[in-house]
Amino acid sequence: MSVVEPSTVTRSAFHPDVESYEQVNRDAMRLLTRPGKGYVALLAMSVALVGLLVFAELHNIIYGLGMVGDNWAVMITTFVFWVGIGHAGTLISAILYLFRAPWRQAIYRFAEAMTVFAVLTAALFPLLHIGRPWFFYWLLPLPSQRGIWPNFRSPLLWDVFAVTTYLTVSSVFFYIGLIPDIAAARDSTTDPMRKKVYGILSLGWRGTDREWRHFTRAYLFLAALATPLVLSVHSVVSWDFAVSIVPGWHTTIFAPYFVAGAILSGVAMVVTLMVPVHKIFRLGAYFTPVHYDRLAKLLLLTSLIVGYAYGMEYFMAYYSGELYERDVFWDRVTGDYWWAGWSMITFNAIVPQLLWIKKIRQNLNAFFIISVFVNIGMWYERFVIIVPSLSHSYEPWKFWNMHMTWVDASLLLGSFGWFFMWFLLFLRYLPGLSMAEIKEVLPPPMKHHAPEQLAHDEAEMVAETLPTGYKEREVR
């Protein structure tokens, strides 16, 4: 034990193992050094999967979209899946920022990076499924050579606006938040090449009072703009379906149902990414039991909302007395796709209920496994919405069965490779822990007295009691 002046050992209730501002920088910079063999192997695997994606897409370009399954079902499913994944990042970085939730600071950078890369992955699919991706600009609000503009009354155009706005704003929000941390990385790295690149990326940030004064305000307004944006994006995605008259799609519940599902899947993906990063880099001082506890509760809440929406869909199908609606919903759980329907219900609405039990909530391995189940379940949710509804529409002679082709499978797997490739590169080259923001929830170093504000913070933190029973102790 080192002897520390009594006046400087005030610890944050959230990060009791973090001693000082400097330690935050040391730990955050540790993430950027020495990639192990496991990292290289994972990156190689991701790049190989991206190769598969490129190969499948080349096949599409050369031979046409014939090998893409009926109605682009897998591509659309995967598109909605990845857009949804992005939502939890913005929830954590923007909405929890507005709520001043102090457990946000340590995890938001990961969550936000996940958002940007998930939306980047999602953005691939509209481009790939149009068959001739080089004509993607036909999606944009530009007149054709006959002077006709895209149809602004079409949900597909709304989607273009929503997703491109989301990609732009979340990338900007991500980068602005990164600037002070890139500056910190610039100041502490010894590698001359990195110093140069970080120097350019940090835009000359020095943490002056002028910079912080405008930065904190700008960040607040960006958060305030991102909050309604994130709720709108999945609502608009849901209207792609709900505005049509396909039974199983044409319901008003879709917008809130999609948003809740998006947050459920996103939080699950945050946990799926966080637990391995935590274990590999020994980040127990930052990802504390409180963080996991809050995430578990968020997962539980959204799972309940999603479960309610599932139930309500069935109730409305029954109560409306609509023949086709009833038939489609009955078909979902008893028809050709019963396995997908039941996977969705089990993984999204039933399995997460285990998180009511405190022991499971605080067991990282159990929580990780539940989060993986939810990820799978949420992919199935989109699959169930798209495939059984389309394949079991009004006319029995139009019923069809989906066959997944190797191109579909390659695009699906490739999307994971693409996502993980960006995420792994991010981990290695950009600060994954927000140094400046974690310091906000640490008590500031004081020589003489605790500031008035600390007393206020302390009062707030009394309510934030640490859950007990967390056995893992990090070797520091």
Added chain:
Amino acid sequence: MSKLRTGVLGVFPHLDTATAAIRRLRKEGFELTVYSPTPRHEVEEALGTKESPVRIFTLVGAFTGTAAGTALATWASIEWPLVVGGKSIIALPAFSVIMFELTILLGALSTVAGLFILGRIPHLGPAEAPMYHPSFTAGNFGVFAHAPRDRYGDVQRIMSESGSEEVLVDQR
């Protein structure tokens, strides 16, 4: 308003000593540039900083976005009127999505423009204060007093009395 290009830099490992120095130096009439690893209200209070005008950029950008969204969707629909799906040519419920998304997009982008213009980011040309220390992004607070050479002594005295660990003088 440009600040003096000469001065003295104090390195403070503690927040309270830094704010004490800021208060005393401001009383003496020095212009200051304060470095901090994280935004702290104590520093802003000691400096008497006013509310940042970034919000004006946000507001103007957001309303420009709403107007642009309305104008784009309406004008493009009137340009070549085509009835699709029996909807009216100017369908405000449908256009509201475009209006909303552009409100957010331009609001966010102009907020960033406001941050860059007001915060002088990216830094081109000479920095606001000629002296800097890499520990300011790690754990130390820095107070740079823009002072003419003949007042270096006063500044150094105030800084060490307040509890600065290291006082660096601009020798150029």
